[in-house]
Amino acid sequence: MSTMTAPRPAARTNVAPLPVSTLAAKYWMAITGLLLVAFVLVHMAGNLLVYRGQDALNGYAKFLKGMGPMLWIARGGLLLVFLVHIGLAFRLSRRNRQARPIGYQVERTLRASLPSKYMLLTGLVILAFVIFHLAHYTLGIVHQVPVKDPQTGGEVMRDMLSLHDQQGRHDVYGMVILAFRQPVISLSYILAQLLLALHLYHGASSMFQSLGLNHSRYNALIQKVGAAVAVIVGVGNVSMPLTIMLGLVGQGYQPL
Amino acid sequence: MKLESKVPGGPLASKWTRYRSEMKLVAPNNKRKYKILIVGTGLAGASAAATLAELGYNVHAFTFHDSPRRAHSIAAQGGINAAKNYQNDGDSIFRLFYDTIKGGDFRAREANVHRLAEVSVNIIDQCVAQGVPFNREYGGTLANRSFGGAQVSRTFYCRGQTGQQLLIGAYSALSRQIGLGKVKMHTRCEMVDLVVVNGRAVGIITRDLVTGRIEAHAGDAVVLGTGGYSNVFFLSTNAAGCNVSATFRAYKRGAAFANPCYTQIHPTCIPVSGDYQKKLTLMSESLRNDGRVWVPLKAGDKRPPEQIPEGERDYYLERKYPSYGNLAPRDISSRAAKQVCDEGRGVGESGRGVYLDFKDAIARVGEHVIREKYGNLFDMYAHITHENPYRSPMRIYPALHYTMGGLWVDYNLMSNVQNLFVIGEANFSDHGANRLGASALMQGLADGYFILPYTMGQELASVKKEEVGTDHDAFKEAASSVQQKLDKLLAIRGKKTITAFHKELGKVMWDHCGMARTAESLQAALRRIPELRADFWQNVSVPGQGNDLNPSLEYANRVADYLEFAELLCLDALQRNESCGGHFREEYQDNGEAARNDAEFCHAAAWEYAGPDQPPIRHTEPLVFEEVKPTVRSYK
Amino acid sequence: MAGATKLMNLTLHVWRQKGPSDPGRMVEYKATNVSPDMSLLEMLDVVNDELTEKGEEPIAFEFDCREGICGTCGLVINGRPHGPNKAATTCQVYMRDFTDGDHLYIEPWRAAGFPVLKDCVVDRAAFDRIIQAGGFVSVNTGNAVDGNAIPIPKHQANLAMDAAACIGCGACVAACKNASAMLFVAAKVSHLALLPQGEVERTERVRQMVYQMDAEGFGACTNQAECEAACPKEISIDFIAKMNREFMRSCTLSQKSRGDSGGTG
Incomplete structure (x- = not known):
C-alpha cells in the first residue's frame, strides 16, 4: 500500500484556495502566456508589413479576412486564452497577497528583476491597452481620424473603417498611418508597448521555469531568449507609431 | 538496588542472534494496546518511534523542539561507522567491536558493544533505503573515510553533514508514521518529570512550551532518547537546548545514573574568543584525515604560522603516536593539546590553541579536492573566525562534546526501573570511558532501529500489563511538584541572570573537572557547587510568566538541574581513582598517559538517588571480559 | 584576529508580539559596547540580559545549534532573512557584518503559513x-537490501x-x-x-x-x-x-x- 494516502489536515489559514493547485495554475499561466507571446509576435510580423507599403499590408489584411470562420475560431480561442491568463493572474495575486498578510517594515529584494515585481501592474495596463486597441481598430468605436483635405488644405474628419485602397480593399495601411500621425495615439501606443516588453522580459523566460523546462545548461540561454523576445517585441511595435509620428513612414500617404 | 545486566549466555559472537530468536514477543494484535511514550526525537528517539510504530505499537513522541528535525544529532558532521569492509582493508565486525572496546578504554560492556558492531551493517542498508544520499565513488558504490582510533576506512558520510542526513532519514520515517496516525507527535513539549509506581515507569509529566500547561501522559513504557549533558560545562559543542533534565529527573525518580564522569572533550573545536560566547563550534574529526596538528617548538613563539619554518614546528601527535598520528583518539589528542598549551606553546591570542594545517594536503591533492571533502566545514570556520583556512592553518582547541555516561541500562536497554528504556547518548552503555569518532550516530540508530524494537517486546511480555491512569496519585503528586518548582523559580525575582549562574557553574566544572582532574580540584568543585545552587535559588531572575512561551523559564528549569547534576558528576569523578578514557586524574598517570586501575575499577559505577540533601549511593556493575583482554591502551 | 577591536553601538528595532492574537509592534532598543566578534544572537542575548535586569521581558527568538545546521534560528534583519551574509543562517551573522551606528530592523518570518507565536518566534x-x-x-525498518x-x-x-x-x-x-x-x-x-x-x-x-x-x-x-x-x-x-x-x-x-x-x- 502506498503510505501516502493518509487524510491531510485541512488548511489552517485564511488563504483562499485556487480552482487548481498553485503549480497547475502556473502551468496555465505559462501556457496561455506562451500562446499570447506567439500571437504578439505574429501580430507584430503582420503589422511590420506597413514598412513594405500599402499593397503588402492591405493584401495581408484581405487574406486574414478571407479566412472566414477560421478567423472567428482563432479570435474566440485568443479571447479564451486571454481571459484564462488574466483570470488566473487575478486569483494568483490575490492568493499571494493573502499568503503574506503582514509585510515587513523593511522590504528588500536581492535577485528579483524590476519587471518581475510589476507583472500585475504591467499586465493591467496591457489589458487596458488591448481594450482600447480593439475599440480603435477592430471594432471601430474610436474611428474618426483627421485627414488633410487636399482641396482646402484644412482638416476634415474621416471614418477610418470606410477607407479603401485603389483595388477596393479595406485600407488598413491608411488606418495605421492616419492614426499614428496623431501624437497622443502614438505616444499611448508606445507606452503600452514598452510595458508589454517589460511584461515579456520576465514572462517569456519565467514560463520555462514554471513548466519545468529548465536546465542548468540552458538557463542562461533561456534568459537571453526571453530578453530577446521582449526587445524584439518592444522595438518592433514601438518603431511603427514612432516612425509614422515622426513622418519617416507614410509621409506621402493620402487617403482616397 | 539490583543491577542485573541480563547479558545472555553463549559465545559473544552469537549472543544477540540467539537471544533475538529466543526472546518473548508481543502478539501483533496486542501491540497497539501498548502505549509507548518516547521522549526526544533525535536519531535514537525518531528511529525508535518510527520502528515501534511500524511494528504496531501505539506511540506518542515528545520533543521540546518545534520539529523532530531540529535535534542536535543533526550537527554531527563526520560520519557513521559500519563494519561493511567495502574497502577490503581487513575490517570485520570483530575489529569494529575491538576498536570500540579499546577506544572506550575497556570500560564498556562487551556484549553490548559486540551487538552494536553487528547491527552497524544493517544501519547503512536501512539509511540507503530511506534515501540518505551518502557520498559515492565514481562506480556508484558507497564511499568511506577514516576516523580517529581506527586503522581501517569504515566511516560512511554525506559530505560534512552526515548527522543531518541520517536524522532527516529517521525524521522522514517518523513523519510517515505521524501522517498515518500511528505516532502522535507532541512538539514544543518538554518532559519535566517521570512517574513511577511500584518500581515501574507508568508515564511522564510534560510542559507545553507554548501554553505553559502541565500535562500528564500515562503509558506502558517510557523511552528516553534525550541526549547528553555536555552543557553542564556551559561552553560545549552541544546545541543551546541540550540538557540533562529528562535523565536527571528520571534519576531522581529511581533510575540509576552510571559513570557521569565519563565526558568527552573533543580535540578539534574553534577556540573560545570572548566571554560573551555561549557555545563552541566543532570542526569535524574527519579534518584530521588531511590536516596536520602542530605548535611552535619554542614556548612563546608569537610569529604568524606562515613565518615559522618547518624545523621549528612540532607535529606533536605524529611525534608521540607515530602509528595513528593525527588520527589518535579524541581523549588522547585533547590531552596532548592541553599539554603543549600548558607548556606555553599554544597559539592564538589566548594561548589556548593549536594549528590544524592543510597546507600539505592542499599541495598534495589540490584545493578543489579539499573543498569538495570539507567545504562546508571550512566555510563554517571562516564565518566564525573571519579567517581563510585555505590560506592559513585553522586554530583549534579541545571542548566538551559528548558524554559517555548516562542512565544505567541492561542488555535490553532498560534502566533499573521496569519499563523505563534509555537509548542513544542518554544511556551509558556502549562507549565506555571514551567514544570513538563516528560511533555516536551508529549507536543512536542501532538502539532505535534494531535493538530497542526487539528488547522492548521481551520486557513488555515479561511482566503483566497494568493500567495506571493519569488520575493516579503519583501523577498528581508529580504534576504539582513540577508546578511548585516552576512557581518558585518565577517568584524569586532576584538580581542575577540565569546565564550568569550557568556560566559560573561551567567555569567551576571546566577548571576543576575538565580535561585533567585531581582529588583536590574535585573537592573544591564539590564545595563550590552547593553554594552556587543556594545562590541560584535566592538570587536568580526569571522574567515573564509560566503560562505562555517563556524561554527564560525553560532555561532556568534546566540550569536548576545542572546545578544538582554537576555535583553527581564531580562525586563520580572523585570516587573513580584511576584515569581512563575521557576521565583523567592527574594522580593516576604514566608519563602523561592515562593509567587505568583494572583491579579496583573495572566496573560501571551507577548512582542511586537517596533523597534531597542525602549523598547518593554508589553501586557497581562489574565488567566481565570474556573475549578481549584489557590491555594498556596504546596508539604509539 | 585584530588585537584591540573597536566596540560598536547600534539601535535595534525589534518586533514584539505577546502572543498569536496580539497585533504586535516594533520596539526600539539600544545595543551598546558591542564587540564586532560577537554573533548577532550573542548580542541579542546581552540585550536580553539587560532587559531581564531591568525587569522587562526578554525578546523571544529561536536558536539551538548555533552552527547553521539545525534550522531553528530565523530572523529577518533589515529586510533580509538570515541577515546580510550569503549562505549563512542567522546564528552565523556576526556584528562585524554591521557598522557602528547602524539601525537593525529585526522581524520574524512573515507568512500566513507561519503564524507568530511570540515576538520573533513563528510556528x-x-x-x-x-x-x-x-x-x-x-x-519499514528491516526491509533494506545491501547498501551497495x-x-x-x-x-x-x-x-x-x-x-x-x-x-x-x-x-x-x-x-x-x-x-x-x-x-x-x-x-x-x-x-x-x-x-x-x-x-x-x-x-x-x-x-x-x-x-x-x-x-x-x-x-x-x-x-x-x-x-x-x-x-x-x-x-x-x-x-x-x-x-x-x-x-x-x-x-x-x-x-x-x-x-x-x-x-x-
Whole structure:
C-alpha cells in the first residue's frame, strides 16, 4: 500500500484556495502566456508589413479576412486564452497577497528583476491597452481620424473603417498611418508597448521555469531568449507609431 | 538496588542472534494496546518511534523542539561507522567491536558493544533505503573515510553533514508514521518529570512550551532518547537546548545514573574568543584525515604560522603516536593539546590553541579536492573566525562534546526501573570511558532501529500489563511538584541572570573537572557547587510568566538541574581513582598517559538517588571480559 | 584576529508580539559596547540580559545549534532573512557584518503559513505536515537490501545531496514576496526523485506534498529567485523547475488504485 494516502489536515489559514493547485495554475499561466507571446509576435510580423507599403499590408489584411470562420475560431480561442491568463493572474495575486498578510517594515529584494515585481501592474495596463486597441481598430468605436483635405488644405474628419485602397480593399495601411500621425495615439501606443516588453522580459523566460523546462545548461540561454523576445517585441511595435509620428513612414500617404 | 545486566549466555559472537530468536514477543494484535511514550526525537528517539510504530505499537513522541528535525544529532558532521569492509582493508565486525572496546578504554560492556558492531551493517542498508544520499565513488558504490582510533576506512558520510542526513532519514520515517496516525507527535513539549509506581515507569509529566500547561501522559513504557549533558560545562559543542533534565529527573525518580564522569572533550573545536560566547563550534574529526596538528617548538613563539619554518614546528601527535598520528583518539589528542598549551606553546591570542594545517594536503591533492571533502566545514570556520583556512592553518582547541555516561541500562536497554528504556547518548552503555569518532550516530540508530524494537517486546511480555491512569496519585503528586518548582523559580525575582549562574557553574566544572582532574580540584568543585545552587535559588531572575512561551523559564528549569547534576558528576569523578578514557586524574598517570586501575575499577559505577540533601549511593556493575583482554591502551 | 577591536553601538528595532492574537509592534532598543566578534544572537542575548535586569521581558527568538545546521534560528534583519551574509543562517551573522551606528530592523518570518507565536518566534509546523504528506520513502525498518546493491552515479548522489542539504529553516518562505514554500518542497521532492530508492513513490509523493503545501496557505512561485538568494544552503531554483516537471508528470500519470490493501503502513 502506498503510505501516502493518509487524510491531510485541512488548511489552517485564511488563504483562499485556487480552482487548481498553485503549480497547475502556473502551468496555465505559462501556457496561455506562451500562446499570447506567439500571437504578439505574429501580430507584430503582420503589422511590420506597413514598412513594405500599402499593397503588402492591405493584401495581408484581405487574406486574414478571407479566412472566414477560421478567423472567428482563432479570435474566440485568443479571447479564451486571454481571459484564462488574466483570470488566473487575478486569483494568483490575490492568493499571494493573502499568503503574506503582514509585510515587513523593511522590504528588500536581492535577485528579483524590476519587471518581475510589476507583472500585475504591467499586465493591467496591457489589458487596458488591448481594450482600447480593439475599440480603435477592430471594432471601430474610436474611428474618426483627421485627414488633410487636399482641396482646402484644412482638416476634415474621416471614418477610418470606410477607407479603401485603389483595388477596393479595406485600407488598413491608411488606418495605421492616419492614426499614428496623431501624437497622443502614438505616444499611448508606445507606452503600452514598452510595458508589454517589460511584461515579456520576465514572462517569456519565467514560463520555462514554471513548466519545468529548465536546465542548468540552458538557463542562461533561456534568459537571453526571453530578453530577446521582449526587445524584439518592444522595438518592433514601438518603431511603427514612432516612425509614422515622426513622418519617416507614410509621409506621402493620402487617403482616397 | 539490583543491577542485573541480563547479558545472555553463549559465545559473544552469537549472543544477540540467539537471544533475538529466543526472546518473548508481543502478539501483533496486542501491540497497539501498548502505549509507548518516547521522549526526544533525535536519531535514537525518531528511529525508535518510527520502528515501534511500524511494528504496531501505539506511540506518542515528545520533543521540546518545534520539529523532530531540529535535534542536535543533526550537527554531527563526520560520519557513521559500519563494519561493511567495502574497502577490503581487513575490517570485520570483530575489529569494529575491538576498536570500540579499546577506544572506550575497556570500560564498556562487551556484549553490548559486540551487538552494536553487528547491527552497524544493517544501519547503512536501512539509511540507503530511506534515501540518505551518502557520498559515492565514481562506480556508484558507497564511499568511506577514516576516523580517529581506527586503522581501517569504515566511516560512511554525506559530505560534512552526515548527522543531518541520517536524522532527516529517521525524521522522514517518523513523519510517515505521524501522517498515518500511528505516532502522535507532541512538539514544543518538554518532559519535566517521570512517574513511577511500584518500581515501574507508568508515564511522564510534560510542559507545553507554548501554553505553559502541565500535562500528564500515562503509558506502558517510557523511552528516553534525550541526549547528553555536555552543557553542564556551559561552553560545549552541544546545541543551546541540550540538557540533562529528562535523565536527571528520571534519576531522581529511581533510575540509576552510571559513570557521569565519563565526558568527552573533543580535540578539534574553534577556540573560545570572548566571554560573551555561549557555545563552541566543532570542526569535524574527519579534518584530521588531511590536516596536520602542530605548535611552535619554542614556548612563546608569537610569529604568524606562515613565518615559522618547518624545523621549528612540532607535529606533536605524529611525534608521540607515530602509528595513528593525527588520527589518535579524541581523549588522547585533547590531552596532548592541553599539554603543549600548558607548556606555553599554544597559539592564538589566548594561548589556548593549536594549528590544524592543510597546507600539505592542499599541495598534495589540490584545493578543489579539499573543498569538495570539507567545504562546508571550512566555510563554517571562516564565518566564525573571519579567517581563510585555505590560506592559513585553522586554530583549534579541545571542548566538551559528548558524554559517555548516562542512565544505567541492561542488555535490553532498560534502566533499573521496569519499563523505563534509555537509548542513544542518554544511556551509558556502549562507549565506555571514551567514544570513538563516528560511533555516536551508529549507536543512536542501532538502539532505535534494531535493538530497542526487539528488547522492548521481551520486557513488555515479561511482566503483566497494568493500567495506571493519569488520575493516579503519583501523577498528581508529580504534576504539582513540577508546578511548585516552576512557581518558585518565577517568584524569586532576584538580581542575577540565569546565564550568569550557568556560566559560573561551567567555569567551576571546566577548571576543576575538565580535561585533567585531581582529588583536590574535585573537592573544591564539590564545595563550590552547593553554594552556587543556594545562590541560584535566592538570587536568580526569571522574567515573564509560566503560562505562555517563556524561554527564560525553560532555561532556568534546566540550569536548576545542572546545578544538582554537576555535583553527581564531580562525586563520580572523585570516587573513580584511576584515569581512563575521557576521565583523567592527574594522580593516576604514566608519563602523561592515562593509567587505568583494572583491579579496583573495572566496573560501571551507577548512582542511586537517596533523597534531597542525602549523598547518593554508589553501586557497581562489574565488567566481565570474556573475549578481549584489557590491555594498556596504546596508539604509539 | 585584530588585537584591540573597536566596540560598536547600534539601535535595534525589534518586533514584539505577546502572543498569536496580539497585533504586535516594533520596539526600539539600544545595543551598546558591542564587540564586532560577537554573533548577532550573542548580542541579542546581552540585550536580553539587560532587559531581564531591568525587569522587562526578554525578546523571544529561536536558536539551538548555533552552527547553521539545525534550522531553528530565523530572523529577518533589515529586510533580509538570515541577515546580510550569503549562505549563512542567522546564528552565523556576526556584528562585524554591521557598522557602528547602524539601525537593525529585526522581524520574524512573515507568512500566513507561519503564524507568530511570540515576538520573533513563528510556528513552522506546516513544513512538518508537508513532509508527513509524502516526504519519505515508505520502507519499514528491516526491509533494506545491501547498501551497495543499487549503484548510484556519483554526480546523481551529489545532486540529491545538494537538494537534501535543506535545513527546513523557512528562509525561502520569508524571502518570497508570495510567502511561497516552493523551494522547501522542491528540495525534498528532488532529493528523493533523484535517487532510485525514491523512484517507486515518485508520482504520488509530489502530488501529496504539493496539495499539502497549498492547503497550508503558501503562495505561488513567481520565479524571482529571492528564495535561492536567501537560502543558507544555497539550494538552487533549478529544483523548483524539477518539481514543476515532477508534478506535471504526476498530473498525467497518476492513477489512484482503490484495489490495493495490506501493509502495515
